[in-house]
Amino acid sequence: MADPATYRPAPGSIPESPGVYRFRDPGGRVIYVGKAKSLRQRLNSYFADFAGLHPRTQTMLTSAASVDWTVVGTEVEALQLEYSWIKEFDPRFNVKYRDDKSYPYLAVTMGEDFPRVQVLRGAKRKGTRYFGPYSHAWAIRETVDLLLRVFPVRTCSAGVFKRAGQIGRPCLLGYIDKCSAPCVGRVTPEEHRDLAEDFCDFMAGNTTRFIKRLEREMRAAAAVEEYEKAARLRDDVQALQRALEKQTVVLGDGTDCDVIALAEDALEAAAQVFYVRGGRIRGQRGWVVDKVEETTSGDLVEQFLLQMYGEATIPREILVPAAPPDMEAVIELLSEQRGSRVDLRVPQRGDKKSLMETVERNAKESLAQHKLRRASDLTTRSRALQEIADALDLDQAPLRIECYDVSHIQGSDVVASMVVFEDGLARKSEYRRFSIKSAEGDVASIYEVICRRFKRYLEERVATGELDDESAGDGSVDEHADRGRGDSAAGMPIDPETGRPRKFAYPPNLVVVDGGPAQAAAAQRALDELGIDDVAVCGLAKRLEEVWLPGEDLPVILPRTSESLYLLQRVRDEAHRFAITYHRSKRSKTLKESALDQVPGLGPSRRQALLRHFGSVKRLRDATATEILEVPGIGPATADAIVAAFKEESA
Template sequence: MADPASYRPRTGDIPTDPGVYRFRDPHGRVIYVGKAKNLRQRLTSYFARPATLLPKTYAMVHTAASVEWTVVGSELEALQLEYTWIKEFRPRYNLAFRDDKTYPYLAVTMGEKYPRVMVMRGERRKGTRYFGPYTAGAIRETMDTLLRVFPVRSCSAGVFRRAEQSGRPCLLGYIDKCSAPCVGRISEEDHRALADDFCAFMGGEARRFITGLERKMADAVSDLDYENAARLRDDIVAMRKVFERNAVVLSEETDADVFAVEEDELEAAVQVFHVRGGRIRGQRGWIVEKVEDTTPEALVGHLLQQVYGDQEETNGRLPREVLVPVLPEDADDLGIWLTGLRGARVELRVPQRGDKAALLKTVHENAVQALRLHKSRRAGDITTRSLALQELQEALELPEPPLRIESFDISHVQGTNVVASMVVVEDGLTKKSEYRKFTITGEAARDDTAAMHDVLTRRFRNYLAERERPVEERDSGKFAYPPNLVVVDGGQPQVTAAVRALAELGIGDEVRVVGLAKRLEEVWLPEGDFPVILPRASQGLYLLQRIRDEAHRFAITFHRQRRAKSMTASILDEVPGLGPARQKAVLAHFGSLKRLRAASVTEITDVSGVGPSLAAAIHARLHGVDQPAPAVNYATGEIVES
């Protein structure tokens, strides 16, 4: 770990203006971004007495190798620049807002040609509108009720594609819970308008739709069209059922987001209730890891930045009021910023009395419960990960805990379709965004050791290339940073091959390599003729096993994909007259080789550009038989079945 005194800037060199600062690690990676009204006062607090800092702040300043700053004209500019850099660099030591629940959301995929209504969990996707969260039972009931009024597509891509090909809608289309755009019952524009209405209803405009249906029902009764009036009546009952699920807590004109925070020295729980039209339309929660001794005011300011800075996250809709437990330090600047995002005035305030203050108290109770639940669930998990990293540091004689571990595995069948995988674990947790796949060809594919040497050479050659570039131009997604530990699947031969690759690149002393053999789960080191045997109950061994198994899973999945692709290509390549373009058209039409094999000659001729003779040749090759050319009625172009 670095000594903060080694990179501490001279006090007189730090300006007293407002600005934004960045801490970087020895590899140039930004690990923390902060803003300050007075840069000198803020930065010197990190170096004056490091021993008195909070544990995570202490770890941050000892992990960093440099600090830099940018002076701006005002606190508002500092606020905007800090948010931009946090989104760009995603520093590991900044406040991390993680969802504390796995409740499902009702999602509408507005980014698709035909938007789809679905239940969704996990990370949010671009171009998708989210409503909720709901409990598992409530969301299904809500979705089922609204589809009778707004029959938006809710089927998967596979079901939609099959309906298009067959010309027949699925069951939902027959029972009028889907407008069936797959078979052309509704145009693309009308279906999107239907999805927009669904989103508007879920977004708080229910009264407008209910009033419109009541007016149509009255007109139908006046025209003695009782059948249509009964259908409209049922739709109104369904909409009211969904609309009345939330209790009225404020006046119908109230649009507000109500935030509450409960914190201790290391973490904080954040809760927000989304109130639209006087009703609670959704609830979300986050758990925040505090890196430094943050005040409640600063924490609220960071929270508002992250929640409203991403317009995709807020669906581009900000309320008229944002109610918080305490005003942030830069409340005026945040108010101006939020007003600019909304395009109309946003009032940022602390409710003192009345219904809004009572609601804030309720939200705070949720935050208290969320923090208590999080601590009871996470205490063992955090302790276990820390223990595992500490055990690996001691067993492998590493200078520091292996905060970043990369594991490599080779997969093939008798030397064909040789591939490799790289999985990444940071702080004991997988980081799937940095997983990588490798295709291995030529001499490197002759055996596992040659393949391992090739993969490690390619991975760290990219690292060296990135290291030569200026820090600002490095691509963090392309091997820009080295691991503390490399784990290869195998024993001494694989470890030797990996170490040789690093030595040839001149970085053999920078990265520690170990191998984990499957038979006895022994850990092989580059030096020594005997492996290290970790206790069976060791958390360090469990972590290595999980990393190794994840690398194996990722590698074999990639191998199967390539093998299936190569098998399909090799079979169709043997069909005379079937070039690459027609191969692609045939596979796109049927979706898979399995469906193509099940198709008849007549069905294959439905593909554009495939005539009877070529269809018969494809069918014969797929079934491994010699099939004569079919008899064709040249007057009609149809096949005469024998």
Template sequence: MVDPRTYRPAPGSIPTEPGVYRFRDEHGRVIYVGKAKNLRSRVSSYFADLTLLHPRTRQMVTAAAGVQWTVVSTEVEALQLEYTWIKKYDPRFNVRYRDDKTYPLLAVTVGEEFPRAFVYRGPRRAGTRYFGPYSHAWAIRDTLDTLQRVFPVRSCTAGVFRRQAQLGRPCLLGYIDKCAAPCIGRVSADEHREIVNELCDFLAGKTDVIMRRIEKRMLEASEELDFERAARLRDDLGAMKRAMEKQAVVLGDGTDADVVGVEVDELEVSVQVFHVRSGRIRGQRGWVVEHAHGVDAGGRFDPVLAVPGVVSDYLAQFYGGEADLAGATESGTDLAAAVPREVLVPALPEDAAELADWLSTLRGSRVSLRVPQRGDKRSLAETVRRNAVEALTQHKLRRSGDLTARSAALQEIQETLELDTAPLRIECVDISHTQGTDVMASLVVFEDGLPRKSDYRLYRIREAAGDGHSDDVASIAEVTRRRFRRHHEEPAVTPDDTDGPVDDEAEPDAAGAGRSTPTRRFAYPPQLFVVDGGRPQVEAAAEVLSELGVNDVPVIGIAKRLEEIWLPGEEYPVIFPRHGEGLFLLQRLRDEAHRFAIRAHRGARSRRMTTSVLDEVPGLGPSRRAALLEKFPTVSTLRAASSDDLCAVPGIGPGVAAAIRATLGSQDPAAAEPTEGAAPADTPGSDGAGADVGDSGRAVGDGGTSNSR
């Protein structure tokens, strides 16, 4: 590993003009290419404190042995030069949105004497027009089969074409009028070329012109009393309408646009793009790749900061590649189709103006780059983003479901942490609270790299509860002590020893602990104990284990800032390979503990708010209140309950029921007619996000105030 200070350029030697820079390794190979509006500012940022860099960036600067730069006149030139160098050198630290050539296209060989239409995969070639991409090859075959009734173009291979010409008879498609049979001279080359041009115009979006032309021919045939020909033309119109119906109209104004959706986490990004032509979705593509964006000045990952950088990388690489492919066909029509008039993105990058100018140069006319704010385009953008979220989720599920990947992850953790054995059982602790109130802790268990939900636990933090401030370190210590205090003993567990197994889908009980019937303690200790946090949290957990005499359970911490792994007593963290399966497994474990802790915290917060309202009801003691909360866990369900429903609760009589209804301002459900469009009341098991909770009941990440370590 190279110290970046050994090759850092001298102060003031880097120019302040726009340009492109290249990092090279000790063998002279280019490992990273980047562009900058100000070379001095951008290149100098790579030589900051290593702990503040993104893990991928830190790995790059420590693998490099030198940096070079080239000054250009404008930022648009820098953008073009960066794309050219990435294509030329293929640097291993540049994120590449590679087209794996699996997207099928409808190709028409307009350069041949008798052009043919067929399904095609692979690099584009001169003399051929391409339409798509389509998500499935069968969609192209189905569309082509329908359109060949109207446009009977040749679709056979060169060998079949020559054989049928020698035999002097057409193939099956020629007999059923789905091919004009130019092989036997049924139509001339010029007549077949006219059919091909009409097919290309239809596929290019000129549907109204073609349909009006055929409709005119149909009316002329009818006036001439040629009803058989008029009926064929009528059927042709129906076939074209069926082909158009298979492509849903999403933008009613006939817009040509590419709609981009992005979902990003600390390690990977999912990008989805819908190609909309003439208001219809003509194709869809998607990638899941690594990224190196989103780290703020303090070294923390922020997905909001990551999206603009991802958008900039994607637009430069994707449309540069599309322009190269379209340029290979020597067709201005294909070039205009490759770069649409409008590109809708989730966030504008810093170089949005330069990107728009560059895309306009590629297309030959003005290209608009913007974020949709309302209407159909905003709705479509949300749909594309949901596809990106689903693609990233499925990508992670495929990795977690792969036995080979799980085995590699456990082996990597063992080797990196120098454990005696692979950690087949890993436990992780996370804390969730709102400014020190309703502090809840979760303990999740992974066995063989998969969640074991029957062993999940919830803990209500006792020492930190009610103190009005947050102390994650003390909370971690308390959970560790309660988890391991019976580590060397074998007695039966009492309800006070642990909070019992928790059903992941069940609502915690009225007591707030989320416990079920007490059961035996964990069958065996973990091979690895993980806390969500950095060095202070790890030291606290290790100190508790030392006090309890537990020296056979290694403990580590995973910090969100840079995905660092902290070990007790170590001054510097352990850095896992960013692309490795080991870090991916630890992240999944941390995220699951985070999710489970937040869910428990939200439930506890909702119950506390409900309980505080019932404290005002005269004659309602703790026992009756607990019985009432067991059946009606939220204020909304209590307000909706009738007097008979309340009296059905043990210990609640007519007088107490009347007091409850008076305190809550309840209305008899029979007397209250719901208004049309009214929001439904929250129901049991809703995580406390009902109307009675208010803004504080929103989930973390949606503007709420919950904190979790």
């Protein structure tokens, strides 16, 4: 690894102008591309305080061997050059969006003499009009099947088309009037192209004129008593209406926009985009991205816009979940590429805000599915467990991991959770939750919950005869009795009454606590006092994803893309989720059983609003009527009644 000081630019040599910079490795390959309003200020931040940088940025700097830059005139030019270099060099430390699957498009090959409607994936072809993307190919085929009644455009392959022309007989679609059969000359090339143009216009959102035209023709046919023709036109109108129903109207007619949403955690993010054309959702697409460096939601949005719209069609309006850091520059760049003004904004209310929430739910589902696919891979899980063993210097892979987290609001309703992962998978039947008796901070709470859990472990070993009462009394462990215990669930002692394994009698190979060195030291102290020396302990600090071992001055930094860090993060996040769920239920119960029960007209919703505003029942009890009035939905009479109820309770 290189020392960043060896290639740091000389003081004063970096210009203060906007520009783009590149970090290169010893082989000259570009590993990171960035832009800056002031190159001097941005690059100096990399070299000023190395210890204070994010671990991922430290990794990039130690992987690099040189840095160079190019000065540009404006921020827009910086954006353009940054995008060009990222496309050219594909640097490994830059954020890269990748499709989480291949999405199908409805394509019309307008570049051919006889345009063809088909489903296409992959790179776009010149002379072909695309609609979508869609989630499933079958959704496209259903729409096309309905539209072919009105726009009987060719759908056959080149071989079938040529063969039909040679034998002078159309295929089945030609006989059932779902193809105009240009292969045998039923329509001229010009007439067939007109049909294809109408098909494209309908898919582009210009739907009203076709339906009105068919309705006029239907009424005219009925007026001259051509009832069969009128019935056929009626069915055509219904087919178009069913095709429109498959693409739900979500915004006003004429609205063309892309709606982008993100779902993210510390290591990965999922992006979803809904394509709205003519007020209808025409398709959707999803990406998953690795966070190679520390990024905000705005940074992710900016990178997404540059990568997505570098070559794609840009709509008039783009809705995003967070504003990019250089929003005006991004808008100017997109407007320049489109040739007209692009409106980029974060929706705050109304239908567009509701649609953004729908897209966000899809992004969260996409991220969850991605994590599930990654977690279900046996080879990947095995590699993750072995990487953890190597990084923490364990004798064997931690086949059973227990993780503990503490949850509270300003010291009230303190609870803790214990989650269990075996062979890299969650064992929810063995989760436990604890109501903390002492409220002296997170460190004391971790110490208490570890003591309680492993005292129970020693008690159950006594019950099964693995440990005598005298050894259990002083917290020591009988090494001889412990020697025969295996590493799988088959070695768990059985409860004679239920016939089920004694859950607390099976200790973990690794205890993970949510926190840094103080929490890890507290957990180790609890185990030491109980005489348990065969369980490893580590803490996972959330902010920088550092792994802390008890008694160590420096953390263990796991590789950003390693499966070991991914698994530890999943374990920690699950413990956090489980603790938060218990805390919320306990907090709600506490509030429900308080003096607020006596306040008339104060239902569950407004109780929750009070608790969210003040954070705890204690702070609400100390609040004045004026302070309570700040809570939405609480009027003067209710505020006075709440204050009076608490006074009666304390009297």
